Amino acid sequence: MPAIKSRRAPTKGDQREQALVDAARAVFRDKPISQVTIDELAGAAGITRSGFYFYFESKQALLAAVVDQGIAEADVELAEWLGSDGLDRAALRRGLAAGLARWKVDGRWLREAFLAPDPGPDVMQVRDRLVDKGCTLFSARIERDARAGLTVGGSPALLARMAVNLRSTMFSDVYADPSAYNEDELLDTLTDAILRLVYGVSPGDSAR
Amino acid sequence: MPAIKSRRAPTKGDQREQALVDAARAVFRDKPISQVTIDELAGAAGITRSGFYFYFESKQALLAAVVDQGIAEADVELAEWLGSDGLDRAALRRGLAAGLARWKVDGRWLREAFLAPDPGPDVMQVRDRLVDKGCTLFSARIERDARAGLTVGGSPALLARMAVNLRSTMFSDVYADPSAYNEDELLDTLTDAILRLVYGVSPGDSAR
C-alpha cells in the first residue's frame, strides 16, 4: 500500500509530489489522458516509474490531485458572478469568459474530470465534490432570487445543474474544436441562454 | 489489417458479427467500458478472443458499431418532436421522455459515445455524425421558427447545440444517479428549459 501521506512535512518528498502534480498538469495538456503513461509522468518530474508509486497510487490518483488544485482558481470565477447582484448580465458574462479561458488551456483534463463517464474512483470523488459545490452555490443563489420574485419557476437544484452542465459542455465543445466557434458570439449566447433558462428574461431587460 | 468487410453477404460471418454487436450492447450495460475486456465480448458471442479480431479491429470499433445501430431508434424520438408544430410543449416532452427511457437502459455506452473526452477515432467518427445530424435538424427547425418570429435570437446552430448538450448531460446525470432525480419533475423542467432557451417562452404560453 504505497502513497503514504506522512503526518509531518518531510520537505523533500513534498517537493517531488508537487513537481509531479505540476508536471502532470503540463503533460495532460498535450495528449489524451488514456494515452499518457505513468513512465512519462514520472520522467517529466525527474524520477523513475516505480518512484511514482511512492507518491500516488495510480495515474487517476494523480489526475485527482491535479483537478483538486484547480479548485481555488475555479472558485474565484464562480464567486465573481455569484457575488454580483441579480441579473447582472455583464458580471455573468465576465465569469463565463474567465471559465472559457481556463477551459481553453486546461480543457483536456477538465473534460476528463467533469464529463468523462468513468474516471477512477479518485477522480470521481473530487468531481462530485466540485460539481456539488458549484451546484449548491448556484442553487442557493437561484433560491434567493426566487424569493425576490426574479425567477420563473422550476426546482433551483435542477436549474442550477442545467446551467452548470450547459456551461461545461459548451466549453468542452469549444476546446474540442475551437475553429467551430466564435468566442464572443458563444459567450453572448451562453450568457443570454443562462439568464433565459433561470430567470426567463430576454436579452433586453437588465432588471425586470 | 483484419476486419475485412466482404463485398458480398457470406451469411455465417454476418450472423456472428451481429451476435457480437448484440452481445456487446448487453455487456456494455453492466460495467464501465474501459473495464470490459475483449475476451469477455468474444466469449459473450461464443467465439475466442482472437476470433474477435476477424470482425472488429478493436473494442472501440465494436462500440462504434453498437452506437451506429442506435441511430434508427434515436431518430424516431428526435423526429417525433421535430415534426410537430411550433412550440408544442406536449410533443417536446414526449420526445424527451422517450430519450430518457433510452438513456436509462443504455446510458452507459450512450455516455461513452456522446460525452467521453476521447473515445477512439472509430467512435469519434460515429459520434460526430450523429451529433451533427441532430444539431442540423434541430438548427433547421429553429431557423424555420425564427423566420416565423417565434424565437428570441442567437445563432440557431449554437442554440441547437446547447439544447442537445443540455439534454444529453441531464440524461447522463440521471443515469449516473437515478435516485437523485424525480423523473417527471426533470422532464417538466427540461421541457420548459428548452422552450425558454430557444423560444424565450414561459411555461404558460402554448403559442405566443
Place this chain on the structure above:
DNA sequence: AAGTATTTTCAACGCCGTGTCAAAAACTCA
C-alpha cells in the same frame, strides 16, 4: 560528527490485456 531512523529511489519480477500470425477447421460451390 556519528549513529539511528525515516524517507526516497531504483531495478527486477510477474501479471494482464492487446494485437498479430500462420496454420487448421468449416463452409461453399462445382
Place this chain on the structure above:
DNA sequence: TGAGTTTTTGACACGGCGTTGAAAATACTT
C-alpha cells in the same frame, strides 16, 4: 469429391501496470 474461400484457433511477442525488497539519500538525535 476437391479446389477455393471464409472462419476459427492457439501460440507468440509487446507494452503498461503494480509490487517487492533492498540500496541510497536525507532528516533527526545526542
